[in-house]
Amino acid sequence: MSHEHDPEFEGRAEEFLTLFRKGADFTKELIAENERLRRQLASIEHRQQVAAQSDDEWDKLRSELLVRIQSLEDEKRDALERLQSVELENRQFAERYLEVEEENNNLANLYISSFQLHSTLNLAEVFKIILEIVINLIGGERFAIYVADEKAGSLEPVASEGAPVDAFPTVLLGEGVIGGAVSTSETFCQEDFSEAADGQPIVCIPLQLEERPIGAIVIHALLQQKDGFTPLDHELFTLLAGHAATAIFAAQLHGQSERKLNTIQGFIDLLTK
Numbered sequence: 001m002s003h004e005h006d007p008e009f010e011g012r013a014e015e016f017l018t019l020f021r022k023g024a025d026f027t028k029e030l031i032a033e034n035e036r037l038r039r040q041l042a043s044i045e046h047r048q049q050v051a052a053q054s055d056d057e058w059d060k061l062r063s064e065l066l067v068r069i070q071s072l073e074d075e076k077r078d079a080l081e082r083l084q085s086v087e088l089e090n091r092q093f094a095e096r097y098l099e100v101e102e103e104n105n106n107l108a109n110l111y112i113s114s115f116q117l118h119s120t121l122n123l124a125e126v127f128k129i130i131l132e133i134v135i136n137l138i139g140g141e142r143f144a145i146y147v148a149d150e151k152a153g154s155l156e157p158v159a160s161e162g163a164p165v166d167a168f169p170t171v172l173l174g175e176g177v178i179g180g181a182v183s184t185s186e187t188f189c190q191e192d193f194s195e196a197a198d199g200q201p202i203v204c205i206p207l208q209l210e211e212r213p214i215g216a217i218v219i220h221a222l223l224q225q226k227d228g229f230t231p232l233d234h235e236l237f238t239l240l241a242g243h244a245a246t247a248i249f250a251a252q253l254h255g256q257s258e259r260k261l262n263t264i265q266g267f268i269d270l271l272t273k
Helices: 007-053 055-117 123-138 176-184 231-272
Strands: 140-149 154-161 203-209 212-222
Touching: 055 123, 055 231, 123 140, 123 154, 123 212, 123 231, 140 176, 154 176, 154 212, 176 203, 176 212, 203 231, 212 231
Parallel strands: none
Antiparallel strands: 140 154, 140 212, 203 212
16 A cells, blocks of 8 residues: 555654654754763862862862852751741741631621511511521621610510520610620720639620611620631621621511501500491
8 A cells, every 4th residue: 555645644754754853853962961960070089089189189189179069058948947937938828828718608698697687577576586696607606686675775685595684784884894885886806715703704795776776786605616706797786786887776666666557556456346
């Protein structure tokens, strides 16, 4: 069979020639490198022979070798320091990546929880959702939700976790850590838990709507794995305060409206009988 003008055959032939040329070029490079190393070795052997015949030459060669060894040691030390620096940067990057992942997860959970807060006008459901947010996002173990009674000038516990509601005392507005935080609209946070006095909260988040006190979230103990507060926690305090206050106020208004409508309807039914 003739291969004249066979494109496939010509392509394979060209490919073979290309590989052959690359192999030849690589062989030449190896020969040249081998020749360079051979000359370098011959030069070193010659210097050793000369140095063996002369103390001055031997001392000179020895000094040069010592300088070269020291230079290599310095290069090795610099390389190790750079490697350690890169490893440290990689570790810090990995830690920061995990922190960002956790922050994003918490913010996503807060968004979902906030949506749930504003999806109901049932006051009991609102309290339940707030409790779940404090447990899951802040790590609260023992805490209570307080609602303001403006006529009595007090804060009444209405829902709790970790202890019965009646275990949490009624607080007067403006008095103590809780009443003071609500009156000033400033979140109280005890960063060092060991310094917290017995019975005193470690966190008090005032719930306020347009300068009107709605209530407070008061945390007395955190879950065991929670050993401190992060900047994200403080952001959560602020966001939670606004969303929780709005949700509670809306549910209270809805409940009052329902009761008034029922009263009016009952009065109308009474008149029409």
